[in-house]
Amino acid sequence: xxxxxxxxxxxxxxxAVHIICLATELVAMGEDVAVAVPEGKxxxxxxxxxxxxxxxxxxxTMRFDDGRQADLIHAWTxxxxxxxxxxxLSAIHRCPYLGxxxx
Numbered sequence: 001x002x003x004x005x006x007x008x009x010x011x012x013x014x015x016a017v018h019i020i021c022l023a024t025e026l027v028a029m030g031e032d033v034a035v036a037v038p039e040g041k042x043x044x045x046x047x048x049x050x051x052x053x054x055x056x057x058x059x060x061t062m063r064f065d066d067g068r069q070a071d072l073i074h075a076w077t078x079x080x081x082x083x084x085x086x087x088x089l090s091a092i093h094r095c096p097y098l099g100x101x102x103x
Contacts, residue, residue, distance in 0.1 A: 004059065004070040004093070005035045006086050008079040010042020011053075015076050023051040032064040036089070038081060056085050060092045075099035 003026060005019045016037075023033040027050040034052035036059040037043055045053040054062050063069060070093040075086040078100050090097045 002032045002064040002066070002068060002071045003034070004062075004073045004089065005033070006056075006059075006073060006075050006082050006089070007035060007037050008077050008082045010037045011045050012042045016042075019076055020046065020049065024049065027051055032066065034059075034062060034064065034070075036085070059085070059089055069093040070095050073097040 003023075005023060007013065007015055007019055009015065011020070019035055023035055026033045034054055035045065036054050036056055039055045039057055043053070043055055045051075052062070052064075070089070072095055073086055073089055073093065075082045075097055076099060083100050086097050086100060
């Protein structure tokens with residue numbers, strides 16, 4: 001499964017710690033994982049991570065190792081910037097998302 005996490009900030013945020021741990025475990029289970037962060041917000045992941053890192057800007061066109069787009073998007077926190085990009089990516093990748101409270 002191709003899983004894309006969307007973080008509200010870069011890799012120095014508290015949320016990134018949780019995402020990094022989950023992404024690492026999912027990769028160990030055989031899933032292909034990427035994390036999207038906003039441009040200009042600590043876009044460099046920690047060293048030796050096993051998942052892909054993309055910016056919000058490059059996430060719409062990203063492909064996973066199997067050449068496909070995301071199968072599932074996980075919006076990390078219901079912040080407005082995350083909600084906007086998650087809904088956009090869900091439409092582009094034609095996949096469901098979780099983690100948002102819909103109006």
